[in-house]
Amino acid sequence: MAKKMDIKIDSVAGSRSYNRLDMQVSQTLHMAIELYDDLNFLFVLDHYDDITIFNLDSKPLAVSYYQMKTSENVITIDSAIKEGWISKLYSQLDRKEDWIVAELGLITNCPLEVSYHVSSKKQSLCKEKLSAEKSKFITLTKEVQERLISDIAKNCSIEEKDVDLTKFAHIRTTLSISSHKDLVEKEVSDLLFKKYPKIKVDTVKAIYSTLINVLTKKQAYERLPSHADFNVVWKHKGLEKKDFARVIDQAIMISLPEFEEVFRYSQAKEEMKVRLSLPYVTILTDSTKISDNTFLHLFDITREFMMKTPFDSSETTWEYGRKIGLAVRQKESVLCIPYDNDYIAVLVICLLINESRKKA
Numbered sequence: 001m002a003k004k005m006d007i008k009i010d011s012v013a014g015s016r017s018y019n020r021l022d023m024q025v026s027q028t029l030h031m032a033i034e035l036y037d038d039l040n041f042l043f044v045l046d047h048y049d050d051i052t053i054f055n056l057d058s059k060p061l062a063v064s065y066y067q068m069k070t071s072e073n074v075i076t077i078d079s080a081i082k083e084g085w086i087s088k089l090y091s092q093l094d095r096k097e098d099w100i101v102a103e104l105g106l107i108t109n110c111p112l113e114v115s116y117h118v119s120s121k122k123q124s125l126c127k128e129k130l131s132a133e134k135s136k137f138i139t140l141t142k143e144v145q146e147r148l149i150s151d152i153a154k155n156c157s158i159e160e161k162d163v164d165l166t167k168f169a170h171i172r173t174t175l176s177i178s179s180h181k182d183l184v185e186k187e188v189s190d191l192l193f194k195k196y197p198k199i200k201v202d203t204v205k206a207i208y209s210t211l212i213n214v215l216t217k218k219q220a221y222e223r224l225p226s227h228a229d230f231n232v233v234w235k236h237k238g239l240e241k242k243d244f245a246r247v248i249d250q251a252i253m254i255s256l257p258e259f260e261e262v263f264r265y266s267q268a269k270e271e272m273k274v275r276l277s278l279p280y281v282t283i284l285t286d287s288t289k290i291s292d293n294t295f296l297h298l299f300d301i302t303r304e305f306m307m308k309t310p311f312d313s314s315e316t317t318w319e320y321g322r323k324i325g326l327a328v329r330q331k332e333s334v335l336c337i338p339y340d341n342d343y344i345a346v347l348v349i350c351l352l353i354n355e356s357r358k359k360a
Contacts, residue, residue: 022180022181023070024219029184031051033191039241042240043238048233049065050067062100062102074112077113077144080112093164094156105169133172133174184208215239250296259276267316268316301332309324321346325343325348326341
């Protein structure tokens with residue numbers, strides 16, 4: 001008679017999985033901020049690996065694959081081997097795409113514990129914790145490297161002599177399980193205040209929230225087969241640097257100045273104040289929804305018309321706004337059904353003010 005197996009139900013597995021994915025989004029944003037000034041990046045979430053980074057300026061494309069693992073205590077190199085994380089990363093070298101692999105990384109929130117013997121007789125076991133920001137696997141002891149090579153050779157069906165560890169690195173993230181959201185929000189804030197000293201706190205919060213929402217949606221998209229075309233993956237699972245920059249630009253430009261400033265800038269007569277206040281209040285509500293595709297499309301179209309027809313000081317800004325509004329409504333009649341000419345005119349004035357602030 002077969003021995004009855006005790007099946008343990010992990011009642012917190014779902015919660016742990018959600019938290020790991022949640023932190024994975026924060027880590028992606030953390031890495032995007034680190035690379036923002038130096039790399040024309042494309043991040044792909046949960047497709048080729050947990051986090052994949054492409055250098056879009058490299059020809060052929062340079063790519064780095066990362067697996068992210070979290071623990072409240074410690075993660076060991078032996079558990080990484082046993083769980084198949086290392087061999088799975090190595091298998092990325094066998095992909096059919098014409099990409100250059102720059103790095104294979106194991107990201108952890110805690111130190112990576114590495115155990116090895118200090119003598120050839122294997123009598124004394126030493127344990128070392130890798131806590132540096134980055135530790136290359138080729139700096140590990142020969143014994144540890146041999147364990148890694150043996151595992152990779154076995155699971156990837158290659159000869160041990162052909163295994164190359166030079167691409168591997170352990171990355172210790174500065175984010176923590178309990179406060180990764182707060183930490184990465186501060187990093188976003190620091191980046192934005194450095195680049196745009198006059199940016200509003202509310203705008204910073206809106207940018208952070210939008211980036212997190214975009215990344216979460218990209219991560220959660222599950223309709224692609226593993227062999228999906230790269231351009232399709234890019235569209236549904238990717239966030240590139242220009243997307244990041246666009247979110248920042250839109251949030252800054254959508255951020256509404258105070259009404260009194262808008263009214264002064266409009267050069268309208270005093271009796272026009274109530275007329276301008278009504279669309280201003282509506283825009284104030286709409287501008288908080290910077291993931292609203294209808295409003296964002298109107299916003300983009302309006303800016304395009306403004307670039308094609310720059311403001312001329314021979315007219316008032318209110319007259320200019322009405323002129324742009326008329327042109328937009330004629331071109332995009334269906335889109336503009338909810339938006340009258342005054343609405344677009346006030347939006348134009350807000351954009352003029354924000355553009356002047358960006359240049360200041």
